[in-house]
Amino acid sequence: xxxxxxxxxxxxxxxxxxxxxxxxxxxxxxxxxxxxxxxxxxxxxxxxxxxxxxxxxxxxxxxxxxxxxxxxxxxxxxxxxxxxxxxxxxxxxxxxxxxxxxxxxxxxxxxxxxxxxxxxxxxxxxxxxxxxxxxxxxxxxxxxxxxxxxxxxxxxxxxxxxxxxxxxxxxxxxxxxxxxxxxxxxxxxxxxxxxxxxxxxxxxxxxxxxxxxxxxxxxxxxxxxxxxxxxxxxxxxxxxxxxxxxxxxxxxxxxxxxxxxxxxxxxxxxxxxxxxxxxxxxxxxx
Numbered sequence: 470x471x472x473x474x475x476x477x478x479x480x481x482x483x484x485x486x487x488x489x490x491x492x493x494x495x496x497x498x499x500x501x502x503x504x505x506x507x508x509x510x511x512x513x514x515x516x517x518x519x520x521x522x523x524x525x526x527x528x529x530x531x532x533x534x535x536x537x538x539x540x541x542x543x544x545x546x547x548x549x550x551x552x553x554x555x556x557x558x559x560x561x562x563x564x565x566x567x568x569x570x571x572x573x574x575x576x577x578x579x580x581x582x583x584x585x586x587x588x589x590x591x592x593x594x595x596x597x598x599x600x601x602x603x604x605x606x607x608x609x610x611x612x613x614x615x616x617x618x619x620x621x622x623x624x625x626x627x628x629x630x631x632x633x634x635x636x637x638x639x640x641x642x643x644x645x646x647x648x649x650x651x652x653x654x655x656x657x658x659x660x661x662x663x664x665x666x667x668x669x670x671x672x673x674x675x676x677x678x679x680x681x682x683x684x685x686x687x688x689x690x691x692x693x694x695x696x697x698x699x700x701x702x703x704x705x706x707x708x709x710x711x712x713x714x715x716x717x718x719x720x721x722x723x724x725x726x727x728x729x730x731x732x733x734x735x736x737x738x739x740x741x742x743x744x745x746x747x748x749x750x751x752x753x754x755x
Contacts, residue, residue: 475576477622477701477702478500478535479511482664482686485526488525505535506536508535511625512586517549518545527564538568538572540586540661578656580621580623581623582625583625587601597627615654626662628682628727629658630671644673663728663731664691664693665722666698691734696713698711699711
């Protein structure tokens with residue numbers, strides 16, 4: 470039904486400090502012109518969680534002419550201040566605090582957050598995702614509290630993939646989260662982290678869950694140019710269009726599997742989009 474139509478802009482991995490200003494100016498103009506019902510930003514607002522990076526991110530996000538919900542990414546946790554990381558990890562979000570992990574009511578569609586970035590975890594690579602029991606319970610309670618017949622998009626930073634194609638651990642307890650989401654009226658899980666877009670149906674023992682990933686709006690591209698997802702909901706069907714400045718078709722912008730990280734492909738067999746725009750070296754991070 471026409472009254473159920475909703476447009477959501479799904480952005481991710483802006484990485485202020487190494488942002489792509491041309492892409493950001495274009496996205497801001499698109500938001501001003503198309504007036505989406507919501508903007509979901511699925512984490513990694515900054516490069517190294519520096520104060521100046523958060524200041525730039527806060528100015529840009531607060532200037533957007535749409536309701537916004539923001540997820541916390543692993544790059545948004547303090548890198549150089551361990552005391553702040555452990556005791557006040559979200560202090561630098563204070564300029565946009567009302568947008569962080571915000572639930573958005575869009576009528577018969579809602580956006581519900583699920584935190585996957587944690588201040589610490591019992592493995593060496595803290596950049597990977599972790600779904601805590603507390604975070605999952607909070608998400609499920611919010612889903613269960615929605616009015617009957619309401620559909621939901623769940624916003625996370627890390628894709629909820631427990632194990633990669635090469636057996637590498639990705640998001641711990643991601644499989645458990647997917648199984649619980651499969652029991653509910655969840656249209657899709659929106660994520661970022663890997664810097665390439667994807668649209669994958671993930672099988673679970675409780676049924677399939679659609680996973681939709683957004684690309685990056687930074688200079689740290691993996692195998693596709695900077696992009697964002699324009700998502701349309703007509704009350705029954707969810708459609709995804711990967712918007713980019715090079716007018717590459719959506720299907721060519723989407724990778725077929727979820728990689729381990731956001732680095733350009735290094736090994737034979739790693740998923741690369743057909744346009745194969747893999748940088749020869751990663752951009753500097755300092």
